[in-house]
Structures are given as C-alpha cells and as structure tokens.
Amino acid sequence: MNIDTSRRSFLKFLPLAAVFASIGGAAFRFLRPKLSAATDAWLDVASVSELSGPQPISRKIVAEQITGWAITTEEHNVFVLPAKNNQVVSAICPHEGCEVAWEQNKNRFSCPCHESFFAADGSRISGPARRGLDELPARVQDGKLQVQYISKEQATHA
Amino acid sequence: MRSDNDMRAWLQTTTGIVAVLLLVQFLTGVLLAFYYVPSVDHAYTTVSYIEKVVSSGSWLRALHHYGSQWLSVFIFLHVIRLFWTEAYATNRIQWIAGILILGLVMAAGGTGYSLPWDARAFFSTRVAEGLMAGLPGAGSLARLWLLGGSEISPVTLSRFFALHVLVVPALIAAVVVWRMFRAQIAELFTTRDAIVGGLVFLALALWAWKNPAPLGPSVAEAGADYLPRPGSQFLWLYQSLKYIPGGLGSVVGVVLPGIVLVVLIALPWLKQQRLIAGSLLGIGVVLIVMMTTVSYLSDHRDPQTAKQLAQQAAQEQAWRRQPFQPATITIAPAATASAGGGPPAMYTKFCAQCHGSNGQGAQQGPLKFPPLLDVSTKPRRSVDDIVGLLKDPPAYGLQPPMRSFSGKLSEDQMREIAEWIVKLKK
Numbered sequence: 001m002n003i004d005t006s007r008r009s010f011l012k013f014l015p016l017a018a019v020f021a022s023i024g025g026a027a028f029r030f031l032r033p034k035l036s037a038a039t040d041a042w043l044d045v046a047s048v049s050e051l052s053g054p055q056p057i058s059r060k061i062v063a064e065q066i067t068g069w070a071i072t073t074e075e076h077n078v079f080v081l082p083a084k085n086n087q088v089v090s091a092i093c094p095h096e097g098c099e100v101a102w103e104q105n106k107n108r109f110s111c112p113c114h115e116s117f118f119a120a121d122g123s124r125i126s127g128p129a130r131r132g133l134d135e136l137p138a139r140v141q142d143g144k145l146q147v148q149y150i151s152k153e154q155a156t157h158a
Numbered sequence: 159m160r161s162d163n164d165m166r167a168w169l170q171t172t173t174g175i176v177a178v179l180l181l182v183q184f185l186t187g188v189l190l191a192f193y194y195v196p197s198v199d200h201a202y203t204t205v206s207y208i209e210k211v212v213s214s215g216s217w218l219r220a221l222h223h224y225g226s227q228w229l230s231v232f233i234f235l236h237v238i239r240l241f242w243t244e245a246y247a248t249n250r251i252q253w254i255a256g257i258l259i260l261g262l263v264m265a266a267g268g269t270g271y272s273l274p275w276d277a278r279a280f281f282s283t284r285v286a287e288g289l290m291a292g293l294p295g296a297g298s299l300a301r302l303w304l305l306g307g308s309e310i311s312p313v314t315l316s317r318f319f320a321l322h323v324l325v326v327p328a329l330i331a332a333v334v335v336w337r338m339f340r341a342q343i344a345e346l347f348t349t350r351d352a353i354v355g356g357l358v359f360l361a362l363a364l365w366a367w368k369n370p371a372p373l374g375p376s377v378a379e380a381g382a383d384y385l386p387r388p389g390s391q392f393l394w395l396y397q398s399l400k401y402i403p404g405g406l407g408s409v410v411g412v413v414l415p416g417i418v419l420v421v422l423i424a425l426p427w428l429k430q431q432r433l434i435a436g437s438l439l440g441i442g443v444v445l446i447v448m449m450t451t452v453s454y455l456s457d458h459r460d461p462q463t464a465k466q467l468a469q470q471a472a473q474e475q476a477w478r479r480q481p482f483q484p485a486t487i488t489i490a491p492a493a494t495a496s497a498g499g500g501p502p503a504m505y506t507k508f509c510a511q512c513h514g515s516n517g518q519g520a521q522q523g524p525l526k527f528p529p530l531l532d533v534s535t536k537p538r539r540s541v542d543d544i545v546g547l548l549k550d551p552p553a554y555g556l557q558p559p560m561r562s563f564s565g566k567l568s569e570d571q572m573r574e575i576a577e578w579i580v581k582l583k584k
Contacts, residue, residue, distance in 0.1 A: 011353070016178070016181070019181055023221070027214075030213060031189070064515065069203050069484055071485070073486065
C-alpha cells in the first residue's frame with residue numbers, strides 16, 4: 001500500500017520533471033553568453049604630423065562591436081603618447097573600468113573612482129590598479145596614426 | 159462498469175493538461191524576455207535574433223507560440239468538462255477559476271500577438287484598436303487607453319508588453335494559487351493528470367520542434383498585398399468580423415464574450431444553471447468550430463488568397479535562410495568621427511545595416527556589401543545618379559540584395575542621403 005502510494009507520487013511528478021528538464025536544458029543553451037566580436041577595423045586617431053610634445057594627447061575614436069543582436073557604435077577615449085613613439089593607450093582604468101583623466105599640473109593620469117595613478121608613459125604609479133594603462137595595437141598608414149580598439153578585462157578579474 | 163469509470167477518469171484530466179501548458183507558457187515566456195526588447199525599433203530585430211541566432215531560441219519561441227494556442231483549446235475543453243461534472247454547483251471555486259483562466263488566457267494571446275512587431279502583429283494591434291474603438295459608449299476612451307495615445311506608437315507596444323508579461327500572468331498566477339489553496343493538491347492533480355499532461359507536452363514539444371513559430375515581414379517591409387492571419391485561437395473572431403458591419407464587430411468580439419464570461423462566473427448563484435451554461439457553451443462551440451472551419455476553407459478555396467498565402471509562406475522560408483541582420487546602435491554619438499555631420503536618419507534606418515553605419519561597408523555571411531567611401535569618384539555616382547539609383551538599382555547595374563527604395567523614401571530623403579554619401583572619404 002505504502003509502496004504503491006510512493007510509486008504513484010513519483011509517477012505523478014515524472015512528467016513535470018520532464019517539462020522542467022527539457023525546457024531547462026534548452027534554457028541553458030538559450031542563455032549562454034555570446035562573446036562580442038570586435039570588428040578589427042583600423043580606426044583613425046590623428047595625423048602623425050599633429051602629434052608632438054611630451055604630454056599625452058587625448059583623442060576620441062569610434063569603435064564598432066557586434067554584441068548580441070546589435071552592432072554598437074561607441075565612442076572611446078584614448079591617449080596618444082608622442083614621447084613614447086606615438087604609442088596609444090586606452091583611457092579605461094585597468095582596475096575597475098572607470099575612465100582616467102590626464103592631470104597636467106601633476107604630470108600623471110588619475111582615475112576618478114579609486115585613486116589609481118599612472119605616469120605619463122602609462123605605467124602604474126600607485127593605487128589599486130595592478131598594471132599600467134593598456135596599450136592598443138597601433139600603426140601608421142598614409143601619415144595617419146590608426147588603432148584597433150580592443151577592450152581588456154579588468155585586472156581585478158584577470 | 160469499472161472500465162466505464164476508468165474512461166471517464168481519463169477524460170477528466172484536463173486540469174493536468176492546462177496546468178502543464180500554463181507551466182510551459184510561464185517558463186518559455188520568462189526565457190524569451192531575456193532577449194526581447196519591447197520597442198518598435200528593436201522588437202522585430204530581437205525576435206529575429208531569437209529565431210535565427212540563439213541556441214534553442216526557435217524551439218522555445220515555437221513552444222510559447224503554439225502552446226498559447228493549445229492552451230486556449232484545452233482551457234475551453236476544461237470548462238466544458240467542468241460543466242459536464244456540474245462543478246458550478248458542487249465546486250464553485252473550481253468553476254470560477256476555470257472561467258477566469260479562460261478569459262485571461264485569451265487576453266494573454268491577444269496582447270502577445272503584438273509583441274514581435276512584424277506585419278501580422280501590426281495588423282492585430284490595428285484590429286484590437288478597432289475592436290476597442292467600436293465599443294458602445296466608451297469606445298473612443300477605451301481606444302485611447304489601450305493605445306496610450308491617439309495613434310499606435312512606441313507607447314502602445316510598451317502597454318501590450320506590460321499587460322502580456324506582467325499584468326495577465328500575475329492575474330493567472332493569482333487565480334491558480336487561489337484555486338490550489340482551496341483544494342488538496344493530490345485531489346487536484348492526479349496521476350492520470352500527470353500522465354496526460356506529460357503526453358500533451360511531449361506532443362507540443364515535437365510539434366514545436368518541427369514547426370517554427372511564424373514571423374511575418376517587418377512592418378517596414380510588408381507589401382500592400384500582405385494578408386495577415388491571426389493565430390488559430392482567434393480565427394473564429396477573425397472570420398466572424400468579416401460578416402459583421404462596422405461597430406457591431408466590437409459587440410460580437412468584445413461585449414458578448416465579456417457578458418458570457420460574467421454570466422458563467424455568476425452561474426453558481428443563478429437558477430436554471432444547466433440550461434444557461436449549456437446554451438452559452440453550446441453556441442460557443444458551434445460558433446467557434448463553424449467559423450474556424452469556414453475561415454480555413456475560404457483561405458484554401460479562393461485561388462488568389464491561397465496563392466498569396468503560399469507566396470508569403472515561401473517568403474518567410476527564404477527569410478529564414480538569410481543571415482541575421484543586426485541593428486545598429488550608437489551608444490555615444492561621435493562628434494569627432496564624422497566631420498561634416500553624421501548620417502541622415504533615413505540612411506541609418508534603411509542603408510546602414512548593409513553599408514555600415516558610416517558607409518564603411520559590411521560582410522554578412524557570403525554577402526559582401528561594398529563600402530560607400532569615395533563612391534563619388536566613380537562614374538555615374540553624382541548626387542542625381544545616386545537618387546536615380548535608389549529608385550531603380552538595375553538601371554545602374556546593381557543587383558539584389560540592393561533594392562529600390564521608391565516606395566520607402568521620398569525624393570527629398572533620397573537627396574539628403576545622396577548628398578551625405580558623396581562627401582564620404584576614405
């Protein structure tokens with residue numbers, strides 16, 4: 001009698017379990033994140049001729065990314081370092097992803113969020129960031145400095 | 159005698175089927191909401207994305223789509239079963255809950271049809287608008303409240319979305335919980351219920367696997383000859399509206415079903431219960447079966463309609479084979495990037511998907527879309543040429559997928575696009 005009851009109650013929930021299992025299995029595939037594909041286009045930063053001096057130069061680039069169902073066009077700040085052979089660094093702080101600003105009077109980059117500081121060549125001075133500002137792949141084409149925009153993971157998670 | 163009772167018990171398992179189908183609707187609905195965006199410029203794109211790109215997306219959406227139709231049928235059969243067993247007299251809560259869920263399931267279906275924002279959805283929203291507008295007395299007010307304004311607009315889609323995913327499901331859940339609290343679960347959901355519910359789910363899962371949920375052309379791309387057809391649970395209403403002049407449609411489509419539901423809910427307190435419910439449900443069954451059949455037959459018998467519907471089906475098949483076209487979103491407008499002003503709005507709407515947001519070209523699967531940069535240095539690409547080309551691509555040696563925009567863009571809009579394009583430089 002008891003065995004019969006328990007078998008019955010098991011039978012009863014088997015179909016429900018099947019519903020949850022099949023939709024749940026599909027849900028796992030359905031919700032799986034898709035890595036966004038950066039378009040590897042070379043983006044104009046500036047003419048090489050206008051880049052000179054010891055100070056980092058702030059420029060804006062517009063990068064396209066294919067993320068999920070959209071191509072997003074986003075503006076990003078980068079810094080050109082003329083003193084370092086026109087190396088281009090991202091303005092994204094490698095700590096938690098805020099945007100650093102150049103402090104001319106103190107000759108350093110500072111992050112407004114958690115007080116990470118970086119030298120004029122992008123290297124880390126102090127603060128919670130664990131590495132210097134991220135360098136972006138750059139090239140010179142027809143007198144123009146170009147970069148590929150690649151967003152890096154933050155150092156805290158890396 | 160025993161087999162007779164057994165037979166009857168199996169026929170009374172509609173509770174289990176309805177419970178399983180409701181569960182399927184809730185689960186798949188929650189999942190679809192992870193990608194769907196209720197805005198007129200992204201709804202269609204996100205539904206296409208679910209259909210074409212996301213793993214299992216097409217199956218889950220088909221489960222939700224066909225599940226809603228199956229649910230309508232089984233909740234109706236459930237009500238008939240409750241009538242048969244005289245639940246209105248012996249178990250009032252069960253009866254009232256059944257009727258309420260019937261009404262709410264139809265409301266969920268009605269609001270859900272608008273969400274993909276394809277041509278079909280647009281027409282179904284139009285019909286909902288018309289049904290509201292025709293209501294005696296409060297018509298214009300009801301229409302304004304449904305649309306959230308004087309026209310179908312982005313606000314309208316948000317309203318249908320909120321009703322479909324928040325209000326109606328919450329009401330259904332409330333009714334189900336109320337019903338469950340007042341009954342022993344064991345009595346409510348027997349082993350037979352579980353078995354039959356499981357079998358129906360299996361059938362639905364296989365059906366959804368074989369048949370993807372329909373998605374018509376986007377509103378912008380639907381031709382004037384597009385024939386919209388509602389889901390099968392609304393075919394009876396769709397067909398009935400063909401025979402009813404003007405505002406009377408609202409009476410038949412909204413007022414009468416509303417009165418029927420109210421009377422059925424109040425049935426436990428009425429006299430002549432069996433007569434009233436029997437005739438209402440009887441008329442309902444006859445009307446629904448007859449009108450659905452007539453609708454099906456007339457679509458198949460009229461050669462012109464049949465041809466157009468077959469063509470639409472073929473176009474949908476062709477659309478499914480095309481690669482997904484992502485939307486273009488500008489998160490921060492770039493003041494420095496495009497000196498001389500950004501692209502015209504109509505360029506972004508119609509051209510950017512293939513030619514890139516700033517004319518840089520694109521590649522989608524095997525299709526290569528040429529960049530438009532420096533295009534003015536090529537022969538026959540002046541402003542006037544580009545306007546002419548937008549009207550008649552073959553005349554300028556262009557082949558599909560480049561198509562004519564004669565019906566979509568005005569002369570001024572084409573000129574604005576052309577004047578912007580000739581300035582594009584590498």
